[in-house]
Amino acid sequence: MIISRQKEFNDILQMLAEKNVFIIGCGKCAKKQRVGGEPEVKDMKNRLEAAGKNITGWTVLSSACSIRSWEEVLSVNLEIEKSDALLVMSCGGGVSVISGFAGKEVYPALDTVSLGGVVCNEVVTEQCGMCGDCTIWLYGGICPVIQCAKGLLNGPCGGAVEGKCEIDERLCAWDKIFERLKEHKKLQNLEKINEPKNYMKKVRVKP
Numbered sequence: 674m675i676i677s678r679q680k681e682f683n684d685i686l687q688m689l690a691e692k693n694v695f696i697i698g699c700g701k702c703a704k705k706q707r708v709g710g711e712p713e714v715k716d717m718k719n720r721l722e723a724a725g726k727n728i729t730g731w732t733v734l735s736s737a738c739s740i741r742s743w744e745e746v747l748s749v750n751l752e753i754e755k756s757d758a759l760l761v762m763s764c765g766g767g768v769s770v771i772s773g774f775a776g777k778e779v780y781p782a783l784d785t786v787s788l789g790g791v792v793c794n795e796v797v798t799e800q801c802g803m804c805g806d807c808t809i810w811l812y813g814g815i816c817p818v819i820q821c822a823k824g825l826l827n828g829p830c831g832g833a834v835e836g837k838c839e840i841d842e843r844l845c846a847w848d849k850i851f852e853r854l855k856e857h858k859k860l861q862n863l864e865k866i867n868e869p870k871n872y873m874k875k876v877r878v879k880p
């Protein structure tokens with residue numbers, strides 16, 4: 674599950690210079706999080722029209738990042754060809770894939786923030802920050818890269834008050850890590866200093 678959130682509407686308006694816009698939603702992650710399914714696409718259409726845009730049409734693809742055939746998409750959405758730009762309500766993966774086919778301006782309506790998951794039908798956010806060097810087992814399966822507000826590989830920072838992070842509303846990730854390691858009888862993991870990650874693994878090499 675890719676975790677995304679909608680951009681501020683004014684930011685979308687600033688990006689979107691073109692008048693004739695077709696909106697594409699995503700029927701997978703964005704729908705599940707209620708940021709790019711049919712209700713959100715229709716809401717975006719209404720807001721953009723109220724702001725003076727001409728919305729030529731809209732669709733929700735079954736998965737914006739996995740398109741079998743762009744020709745197939747075009748054949749059932751003829752208005753795409755008549756549009757100056759596409760506004761895609763999916764993660765960056767979907768925007769990137771569609772940009773590769775569209776041959777016209779493609780804009781993201783969402784910001785992609787992390788990898789999450791689904792537990793008992795509930796979306797859980799911030800499960801993985803895609804660091805490229807996974808050491809999550811050292812922390813009892815709770816990733817500090819993404820769940821600690823400071824991304825500390827060695828914690829806690831000491832700022833938590835009654836289990837709450839000093840930065841924002843979240844529970845202190847390092848409190849949770851401590852409890853999990855205790856439960857797993859792995860508290861010895863906290864005795865060693867974790868080295869910085871191997872960021873060479875994040876180097877973008879040509880696939």
Ligand code: SF4
Pocket residue numbers: 800801802803804805806807808809816817818819
């Ligand atoms: S250690 Fe890196 S790869 Fe593993 S869960 Fe955390 S961010 Fe994701």
Ligand code: SF4
Pocket residue numbers: 820821822823824825828829830831832833837838839840844845846847848
């Ligand atoms: S209070 Fe906990 S979660 Fe917040 S920054 Fe410090 S160690 Fe990280």
